[in-house]
Amino acid sequence: MSQAVLKISCPDRKGIVAEVCQTLADCSANILDAQQHREDLDNQFFMYVKFDSSELNCERDILRTRLQSKAELIGFDWELNFSDEQKRLAIMVSKYDHCLYDLLLKNKYGEIDAELTLIMSNHDDLEPTAKHFGIPFYHIPRNKDNREEADQQAVDIFTEQKIDFIAMARYMQILTPILINTYPNKIINVHHGFLPAFKGAKPYHQAYAKGVKLIGATSHYANEELDMGPIIDQETVRVNHSYSAENMVQQGRDIENRVLARAVKAHAADRIIVYKGRTIIFD
Secondary structure: OOEEEEEEEEEOOOOHHHHHHHHHHHOOOEEEEEEEEEEOOOOEEEEEEEEEOOOOOOOHHHHHHHHHHHHHHHOOEEEEEEOOOOEEEEEEEOOOOHHHHHHHHHHHOOOOOEEEEEEEEOOOOOHHHHHHHOOOEEEOOOOOOOHHHHHHHHHHHHHHOOOOEEEEOOOOOOOOHHHHOOOOOOEEEEEEEEOOOOOOOOHHHHHHHOOOOEEEEEEEEOOOOOOOOOEEEEEEEEOOOOOOHHHHHHHHHHHHHHHHHHHHHHHHOOOEEEEOOEEEEOO
16 A cells, blocks of 8 residues: 655644645545644644555646645645655764664664665774675765865765665764755764763763763754754663663663664654754654
8 A cells, every 4th residue: 555644834723634634635545644733832733644645546746736736825834755755764874883783674674664775984894784784885984174075975975876864873973064954854863861961982981980870862853063953752761870881881772772763763754843943753
């Protein structure tokens, strides 16, 4: 069964749901799931509709034209994606391999609804891993002196390979606007998170030294503010004095795997709408 997802956002008003559903019904689309959310603070409306598109009575471009006409009449932003037009995913990674392996295995077993197209790294350490899984590997050396040049090379490759979104599976580099602005809200990053936060080398060892009682991780869209993009997923676990620094590292790896994978799955399934620096994520 061919399916599609329609996402809508606009100022709230009466009749939006009826108008959208009627447009889909006129094209013989059978709605499978519909969810709505309203932001009371500024009267903003969000809608997610999954529908069976296997028996449409018109071409997809005609459906898009009708939606655009309705959007201009009502005043909403919209995005429509079909399940048989899989998004093309690229993974960026440095030397830490746990998130990479997790995404590779989930992709292998069909848990991520995307086409894993390539792996890119600023080191060549994980090239054998890419070869083992049959994924093309691109090595672009990167340091503080060639960031813009390296990111432009990455953009050129991503454009050539028609990449739709990117997962930073512990890619330990700060992206430049060259890459971020080419893929706004399409680059998913993951980082550890503690209370309090620890930056720099060996954060888990810093946390252990301070007797931290809570560790966790956050997945978010990358933007020009380091680790400050719209949050997609978070998870924490409690720890105590019996945990060694190594125990915390092990726990941290598992959490990073989970929150990154959930974020990648949500993006691939078109369940996320970004609004004013925050995310609305439908079930």
